[in-house]
Amino acid sequence: MTARSSSETTRVIPEATVARLPVYLRALTALAEGGIRTCSSEDLATAAGVNSAKLRKDLSYLGSYGTRGVGYDVDYLRYQIAREIGVTQDWPVVIVGIGNLGHALANYSGFRSRGFRVVALLDADAERTGEMVAGVAVRHFDDLETIAREHAVAIGVIATPAAAAQDVADRMVAAGVTSILNFAPAVISVPEGVDVRKVDLSIELQILAYHEQRKAHGQARGEVDGVDGVDGVDGVAVDGVEVATVGGDS
Amino acid sequence: MTARSSSETTRVIPEATVARLPVYLRALTALAEGGIRTCSSEDLATAAGVNSAKLRKDLSYLGSYGTRGVGYDVDYLRYQIAREIGVTQDWPVVIVGIGNLGHALANYSGFRSRGFRVVALLDADAERTGEMVAGVAVRHFDDLETIAREHAVAIGVIATPAAAAQDVADRMVAAGVTSILNFAPAVISVPEGVDVRKVDLSIELQILAYHEQRKAHGQARGEVDGVDGVDGVDGVAVDGVEVATVGGDS
DNA sequence: TAGATTGTTAATCGATTAACAATC
DNA sequence: TAGATTGTTAATCGATTAACAATC
Structure with a gap:
């Protein structure tokens, strides 16, 4: 299950979600620059200006990149979103x-x-x-x-x-x-x-x-x-x- | 029923419609500049880049400014939309x-x-x-x-x-x-x-x-x-x- | 284990669209 | 009247939200 390969399946991401992914990406970059390594959906939602339910729903279309009880690894999630959007190049x-x-x-x-x-x-x-x-x-x-x-x-x-x-x-x-x-x-x-x-x-x-x-x-x-x-x-x-x-x- | 007064009632225009009103306004201005005095919802929809059903639905929130069987008077509709948006001043x-x-x-x-x-x-x-x-x-x-x-x-x-x-x-x-x-x-x-x-x-x-x-x-x-x-x-x-x-x- | 937080479900809400009756 | 086109209805579709079971 390479990040690149298997995620190529029948992913159909709603347009509204696609439009927000860049917002999450920017928020994650800001968090990373602030030295934050891990964040909860609540933290990221606040930084992105959306509510956490929507954020989690959006992220669920990409896969399961968080850890229950813990949250998300900022750099890892950032990379996953960047890859999904296509701006790793x-x-x-x-x-x-x-x-x-x-x-x-x-x-x-x-x-x-x-x-x-x-x-x-x-x-x-x-x-x-x-x-x-x-x-x-x-x-x-x-x-x-x-x-x-x-x-x-x-x-x-x-x-x-x-x-x-x-x-x-x-x-x-x-x-x-x-x-x-x-x-x-x-x-x-x-x-x-x-x-x-x-x-x-x-x-x-x-x-x-x-x-x-x-x-x-x-x-x-x-x-x-x-x-x-x-x-x-x-x-x-x-x-x-x-x-x-x-x-x-x- | 002055244009200004009575239309002040319980008008609740959906956000999606509000966001398109300026597009219609611009399209009407372009038609007017092209010397067109009257247009159908189909004409205007084409000029605005939307489908006519959506256009008519949107306009219906403002009132009944068209004439069945005929269409819309370009200048009149333009004024009504400008007034609705608030850009007559x-x-x-x-x-x-x-x-x-x-x-x-x-x-x-x-x-x-x-x-x-x-x-x-x-x-x-x-x-x-x-x-x-x-x-x-x-x-x-x-x-x-x-x-x-x-x-x-x-x-x-x-x-x-x-x-x-x-x-x-x-x-x-x-x-x-x-x-x-x-x-x-x-x-x-x-x-x-x-x-x-x-x-x-x-x-x-x-x-x-x-x-x-x-x-x-x-x-x-x-x-x-x-x-x-x-x-x-x-x-x-x-x-x-x-x-x-x-x-x-x- | 107890507490925390994700990922998902299901209900609600809003937007789009096609179809057509009203009516010029 | 016959033809054209609006304004509205109703069905469909998509997005949002709250709640919570899964699970770390």
């Missing part, structure tokens, strides 16, 4: 659209430390080709296919304006990419077998606004007029990758 | 943490056009005070309370490193903020009544990696240079009061 990723958001993503150190390696930054604007971002030279979007095949890229990130998103997705798919993380505020359609996940900043804020409105109920809210948009930066820099982009930002 | 927002991500968020034009107005950019680094970002001067984090009260800010965005997130959240809450959008890869806890939504880039990629790994099944994946990373972590955490996820998938 790095995944090469390309980012298309080196605008403000693309810049931020390229500089985000969390990718590197969590199982991903940005192998290229692409932008459709030829003017940007060669520009260094996070230590990587931006390349032209037309190089997507070459780069994707060369590095066997399966995951692509779209950080272009909405208008370019579908075209970028199409070309990613043509280049062999089968998982897409879309930051552009647009619905993109892809062939069967290709996964798309979407992150939309405005939508998140709108969901908060909905609840906020209901809290405010009848009472009037302040309507001052403040500054408007601004721009931020942050994040760590990545490194050793190639860059190239397309599009602008989101 | 702008919400003042503060962004804390002006690093790469904060910069990108500050420059994001989508906020402005979708019901939000960034009234302040704050950073704990005094060196950044006064720096212009997206046409706005960065101010010190200590000014949070003053600014939040002055502009009646109810929504705050955290774009700091994980280590600072909880402190920022605490101070936001103390300043009267009751809705937080957290980009820091950390679980934050807040008092009852405060909503937190979380966007975690690494978690989204990890969810894609999980599915990608299963697609690859037994077949070997390009291992240009297999790094070993066994350290993934991170996730979408919820907490405190409400939680929410991001992204959808196909």
Whole structure:
């Protein structure tokens, strides 16, 4: 019963559980960094922000990695979850659209430390080709296919304006990419077998606004007029990758 | 039966529906910009990337804004949804943490056009005070309370490193903020009544990696240079009061 | 053994979907 | 009227939760 082999059986993990595994992984890493070797489901649940019943139920889909009466070995469980997710090895990723958001993503150190390696930054604007971002030279979007095949890229990130998103997705798919993380505020359609996940900043804020409105109920809210948009930066820099982009930002 | 008044009754809209309303709103805006005045649930569902049964069920929680045999008036439905969400007026927002991500968020034009107005950019680094970002001067984090009260800010965005997130959240809450959008890869806890939504880039990629790994099944994946990373972590955490996820998938 | 905690069961709750009567 | 499409019902499906037997 090697960890790798026999666990390959009819494991069908619910989507809701899959979405939480990375949360548990992060919580376990935090515990490990705090010097904690063992934890109970209650401890881990607290660190992950869920209730312990849900946590145990989730973990039960992976197997029995705990010890009754004792709890879980932090490092062991961490490895098992990382293996289940598939981040015990790095995944090469390309980012298309080196605008403000693309810049931020390229500089985000969390990718590197969590199982991903940005192998290229692409932008459709030829003017940007060669520009260094996070230590990587931006390349032209037309190089997507070459780069994707060369590095066997399966995951692509779209950080272009909405208008370019579908075209970028199409070309990613043509280049062999089968998982897409879309930051552009647009619905993109892809062939069967290709996964798309979407992150939309405005939508998140709108969901908060909905609840906020209901809290405010009848009472009037302040309507001052403040500054408007601004721009931020942050994040760590990545490194050793190639860059190239397309599009602008989101 | 004024639009505003009587619809204030015992409307209890399921969370899953609330999370899709902004998607419908965006799709309607796109249709309107395309010169389309009327659409069927099928048309709108396609534009929004959902199936029409779900769309009609969702809309039914808001009221009866369509016409049997005809469809929906695009502008009318758009207004009704915007009103339901609460974005017929702008919400003042503060962004804390002006690093790469904060910069990108500050420059994001989508906020402005979708019901939000960034009234302040704050950073704990005094060196950044006064720096212009997206046409706005960065101010010190200590000014949070003053600014939040002055502009009646109810929504705050955290774009700091994980280590600072909880402190920022605490101070936001103390300043009267009751809705937080957290980009820091950390679980934050807040008092009852405060909503937190979380966007975690690494978690989204990890969810894609999980599915990608299963697609690859037994077949070997390009291992240009297999790094070993066994350290993934991170996730979408919820907490405190409400939680929410991001992204959808196909 | 006694205490602690997992892994699982079963009940509950919420979301999705197909089908269709209502009605334009 | 005939055709089209909404709004709603009811069935199904999936996720959450509490409780507890298994077992360290």
